[in-house]
Amino acid sequence: MVLEKLLEPKSVAVVGASREKGSVGNIIFRNCLEGKCKAFPINPNAEEIAEEKAYDSVLDVEDEIDLSVIAVPAEIVPKVLEESGKKGVKLAVIISGGFSERGKEGKKLKKEIRDVADEYGIRILGPNTLGNILPAKHINYSFFEGEPKPGKISFISQSGALGASILDWSIEENIGFSSFISVGNRMDVSFPELIKLLGEDEDTEVICLYIESIKDGRGFMEACKEVEKPIIALKAGKSEHGKKASESHTGGLAGDSEIYSAAFEQVGAIEVVDLGEMFNIASFLVNQKRPGGDKLCIVSNTGGLGVVTTDLARSYGLEIPDLPEKVKKELDGVLPRIWNRMNPIDIIGDADHKRYRKTLDVLEQNDFYDAMIVISTPQGSISPIKTAKEVLEFYRRTNTPITTCFIGGRKAKEAGKILERESILNFFEPENAVRIIAKSKIK
Amino acid sequence: MVLEKLLEPKSVAVVGASREKGSVGNIIFRNCLEGKCKAFPINPNAEEIAEEKAYDSVLDVEDEIDLSVIAVPAEIVPKVLEESGKKGVKLAVIISGGFSERGKEGKKLKKEIRDVADEYGIRILGPNTLGNILPAKHINYSFFEGEPKPGKISFISQSGALGASILDWSIEENIGFSSFISVGNRMDVSFPELIKLLGEDEDTEVICLYIESIKDGRGFMEACKEVEKPIIALKAGKSEHGKKASESHTGGLAGDSEIYSAAFEQVGAIEVVDLGEMFNIASFLVNQKRPGGDKLCIVSNTGGLGVVTTDLARSYGLEIPDLPEKVKKELDGVLPRIWNRMNPIDIIGDADHKRYRKTLDVLEQNDFYDAMIVISTPQGSISPIKTAKEVLEFYRRTNTPITTCFIGGRKAKEAGKILERESILNFFEPENAVRIIAKSKIK
Numbered sequence: 001m002v003l004e005k006l007l008e009p010k011s012v013a014v015v016g017a018s019r020e021k022g023s024v025g026n027i028i029f030r031n032c033l034e035g036k037c038k039a040f041p042i043n044p045n046a047e048e049i050a051e052e053k054a055y056d057s058v059l060d061v062e063d064e065i066d067l068s069v070i071a072v073p074a075e076i077v078p079k080v081l082e083e084s085g086k087k088g089v090k091l092a093v094i095i096s097g098g099f100s101e102r103g104k105e106g107k108k109l110k111k112e113i114r115d116v117a118d119e120y121g122i123r124i125l126g127p128n129t130l131g132n133i134l135p136a137k138h139i140n141y142s143f144f145e146g147e148p149k150p151g152k153i154s155f156i157s158q159s160g161a162l163g164a165s166i167l168d169w170s171i172e173e174n175i176g177f178s179s180f181i182s183v184g185n186r187m188d189v190s191f192p193e194l195i196k197l198l199g200e201d202e203d204t205e206v207i208c209l210y211i212e213s214i215k216d217g218r219g220f221m222e223a224c225k226e227v228e229k230p231i232i233a234l235k236a237g238k239s240e241h242g243k244k245a246s247e248s249h250t251g252g253l254a255g256d257s258e259i260y261s262a263a264f265e266q267v268g269a270i271e272v273v274d275l276g277e278m279f280n281i282a283s284f285l286v287n288q289k290r291p292g293g294d295k296l297c298i299v300s301n302t303g304g305l306g307v308v309t310t311d312l313a314r315s316y317g318l319e320i321p322d323l324p325e326k327v328k329k330e331l332d333g334v335l336p337r338i339w340n341r342m343n344p345i346d347i348i349g350d351a352d353h354k355r356y357r358k359t360l361d362v363l364e365q366n367d368f369y370d371a372m373i374v375i376s377t378p379q380g381s382i383s384p385i386k387t388a389k390e391v392l393e394f395y396r397r398t399n400t401p402i403t404t405c406f407i408g409g410r411k412a413k414e415a416g417k418i419l420e421r422e423s424i425l426n427f428f429e430p431e432n433a434v435r436i437i438a439k440s441k442i443k
Numbered sequence: 444m445v446l447e448k449l450l451e452p453k454s455v456a457v458v459g460a461s462r463e464k465g466s467v468g469n470i471i472f473r474n475c476l477e478g479k480c481k482a483f484p485i486n487p488n489a490e491e492i493a494e495e496k497a498y499d500s501v502l503d504v505e506d507e508i509d510l511s512v513i514a515v516p517a518e519i520v521p522k523v524l525e526e527s528g529k530k531g532v533k534l535a536v537i538i539s540g541g542f543s544e545r546g547k548e549g550k551k552l553k554k555e556i557r558d559v560a561d562e563y564g565i566r567i568l569g570p571n572t573l574g575n576i577l578p579a580k581h582i583n584y585s586f587f588e589g590e591p592k593p594g595k596i597s598f599i600s601q602s603g604a605l606g607a608s609i610l611d612w613s614i615e616e617n618i619g620f621s622s623f624i625s626v627g628n629r630m631d632v633s634f635p636e637l638i639k640l641l642g643e644d645e646d647t648e649v650i651c652l653y654i655e656s657i658k659d660g661r662g663f664m665e666a667c668k669e670v671e672k673p674i675i676a677l678k679a680g681k682s683e684h685g686k687k688a689s690e691s692h693t694g695g696l697a698g699d700s701e702i703y704s705a706a707f708e709q710v711g712a713i714e715v716v717d718l719g720e721m722f723n724i725a726s727f728l729v730n731q732k733r734p735g736g737d738k739l740c741i742v743s744n745t746g747g748l749g750v751v752t753t754d755l756a757r758s759y760g761l762e763i764p765d766l767p768e769k770v771k772k773e774l775d776g777v778l779p780r781i782w783n784r785m786n787p788i789d790i791i792g793d794a795d796h797k798r799y800r801k802t803l804d805v806l807e808q809n810d811f812y813d814a815m816i817v818i819s820t821p822q823g824s825i826s827p828i829k830t831a832k833e834v835l836e837f838y839r840r841t842n843t844p845i846t847t848c849f850i851g852g853r854k855a856k857e858a859g860k861i862l863e864r865e866s867i868l869n870f871f872e873p874e875n876a877v878r879i880i881a882k883s884k885i886k
Contacts (some may be wrong), residue, residue: 022823022824101781119680161744161747161792161820162747162821164821165821166850168821168850168851168852171852172456172853191518212747212750214852236747236750236754237750237754238754239752239758240757242754245787246746246747253604273754273758274755274872274874275751275850276871276872276874277874303688303689304604304605304653305602307655307679308679308684308685310684310688311678311681314454314684314685320688324699340691344688346688349604359553377605378608379609381465399761407608407611407718409612409614410615411613412608427719428718431716431719
């Protein structure tokens with residue numbers, strides 16, 4: 001499939017590569033050079049770019065070209081696209097923008113591009129995209145400056161600017177990406193095909209979508225259904241006012257918000273309210289399996305926080321199942337006499353890591369829950385780090401979906417880092433711990 | 444008023460002060476010694492504690508005592524309390540726990556304590572409290588080890604353990620407290636009087652409450668109404684299941700959740716879902732004034748994020764007022780031709796700090812909103828730090844309630860820190876930025 005080369009082009013022609021540092025054409029070409037693909041700079045006004053021989057036209061390149069990345073002024077896009085067509089290139093990413101701002105002239109240009117693409121059978125991503133970044137494959141043909149970390153999250157964004165800010169943020173946060181795809185104005189390739197593409201991509205485990213509008217609702221739903229990986233979607237413009245703002249922003253119809261939510265629900269996509277929630281859930285799902293149901297077991301050394309977390313779990317639609325009699329009896333053997341004998345399990349303030357372990361051992365043998373939240377607050381000289389290690393051991397043995405709230409100062413933060421290094425997300429806010437589980441569960 | 448001495452005791456007797464390092468009686472006494480109050484250790488089995496002369500009984504102390512902090516086994520609390528009574532001490536904080544676990548005997552002990560208190564006119568906080576910490580006044584008569592930073596937030600907690608974990612956390616997060624008060628089992632002094640007390644305390648600007656149950660609903664509501672400072676309340680045990688868990692945890696009736704929410708609403712208290720939200724709002728209100736209404740103005744250099752934030756604002760009940768024609772005209776003069784001419788104001792991706800400034804200048808002259816969210820995502824070489832400084836200048840001039848979303852890597856984080864240093868909270872998640880404004884607004 002020609003689109004596969006979006007994710008792994010062996011050779012890229014950068015049409016509009018530039019010598020001028022900081023320019024879009026320069027950044028794209030340098031990004032390509034540093035990655036694992038051959039890169040050819042196309043610019044009739046340059047001999048050499050970044051010490052590489054420049055070509056007047058893609059037709060002058062002897063090697064086969066998998067992908068043309070086009071970053072030239074809008075009015076010459078049809079011409080350079082035609083050259084790519086003649087060269088036999090079947091895939092183009094059009095970075096150039098400025099079509100919709102040109103009114104009639106822009107429409108005419110788009111029509112010309114479409115005609116060329118049809119004539120030569122070229123698939124087009126864009127126009128007006130940031131380009132794509134494939135950290136897991138060490139390929140970058142975007143004008144994003146910076147090196148996102150490789151990982152297992154793929155992110156398809158309808159806003160290049162918003163995508164760039166997320167990439168910028170992710171570097172410091174140590175969140176890794178398999179691929180970042182900027183769809184731009186979606187003249188041709190759009191969400192459905194890209195979702196299917198990432199569904200087949202072995203480097204991708206979770207697919208995140210930032211959507212302003214969907215053109216082909218049926219195709220979108222079919223693609224989501226077909227793909228077995230978790231899909232997390234943020235739809236901008238859901239409120240009436242937001243819809244108006246979105247239409248003004250994209251120049252397209254944002255559509256009816258209830259329809260979007262219903263569609264996400266129907267195809268099992270996880271709908272989120274902002275990018276923070278998106279990446280919390282994505283990070284969770286990269287490491288942990290999705291909870292198979294809505295039964296949550298809460299273990300806490302602070303009764304009050306167990307109760308707060310229970311309230312939140314109920315408000316997010318999770319169940320807090322009663323403890324089976326057998327479990328109560330077994331916990332009677334390991335917990336102080338005054339324990340509450342219910343879920344949330346209050347293992348009492350003086351619980352050390354051994355009491356956490358014994359409690360988790362009992363829970364390991366009894367399968368009455370789908371996910372777990374473990375809460376730890378600092379109590380005298382008891383080590384949250386040792387407790388964190390017990391939670392990790394339990395997780396490794398059972399593969400139970402878990403989030404934690406290790407709350408407190410330096411030691412609690414250190415415990416949190418130990419947990420996160422091994423794929424358990426730790427939060428100060430029980431709401432976040434609960435929400436991830438509630439939204440990640442299989443529907 | 445005798446209770447005022449809870450916040451500023453000049454002299455404290457620590458009954459049950461201990462030489463044994465790490466023991467409750469030792470920590471409390473050392474904490475007292477380090478603070479701005481005279482501290483007398485009472486322990487008939489010691490000559491000296493922490494190099495201070497120990498007394499057999501509070502009756503042996505020559506100085507006047509404002510407050511007895513009692514940390515002796517439950518069964519001798521009545522005796523030492525009586526000694527305090529005879530000494531003329533009118534205020535006691537009973538750290539000792541273990542009354543409710545003793546069944547009949549515990550009840551009898553409590554009755555004895557009550558009788559002594561009645562006879563000598565002693566007001567009691569506790570039993571079973573962590574003790575109080577008054578960072579703004581540099582006084583600490585609790586067994587919390589650590590030094591919370593002074594600030595303007597007062598926190599009354601019905602859970603000592605949860606309170607301790609928050610204090611531990613706050614130190615690293617640079618959140619400052621005026622006072623932390625642990626109410627314990629509320630044999631006598633409870634929320635209403637403490638709320639009024641903090642209402643009069645000049646070091647307190649915001650009052651936070653962690654509530655498991657309220658005994659005197661009418662008194663609570665009257666106190667909240669009387670006090671003019673913002674009150675932020677987290678009620679544990681709101682869901683049916685959480686209520687059951689809370690009752691098991693506290694041994695009291697958690698009450699009906701709708702009644703609590705209605706009561707908070709009626710007295711203008713801000714109800715939150717967890718401690719993260721509580722301290723976000725508290726930090727906001729310590730610095731900024733409460734939005735006078737629900738009209739939000741959004742300024743963003745990324746259209747999509749403006750739309751996402753609009754959706755969130757609507758879902759939290761805020762209005763996004765249309766721009767007055769006058770504002771549109773004025774902004775036409777400072778923004779690129781393609782700006783969206785609506786709120787959320789999309790000032791376009793290439794906006795530098797000067798464009799933010801010009802936009803804010805126009806908004807300063809036009810009063811159609813109650814609060815503002817400013818969004819910035821990284822765009823090429825444009826400096827988020829300079830933009831942050833423009834936002835700060837605007838805030839200083841106008842005193843408009845503002846939160847921000849400066850999203851991105853190192854520079855955006857630096858910009859966020861500059862904003863936060865000067866009292867504007869910056870978030871990665873628009874939801875947090877919106878929620879703070881929605882919940883803080885005057886009802």
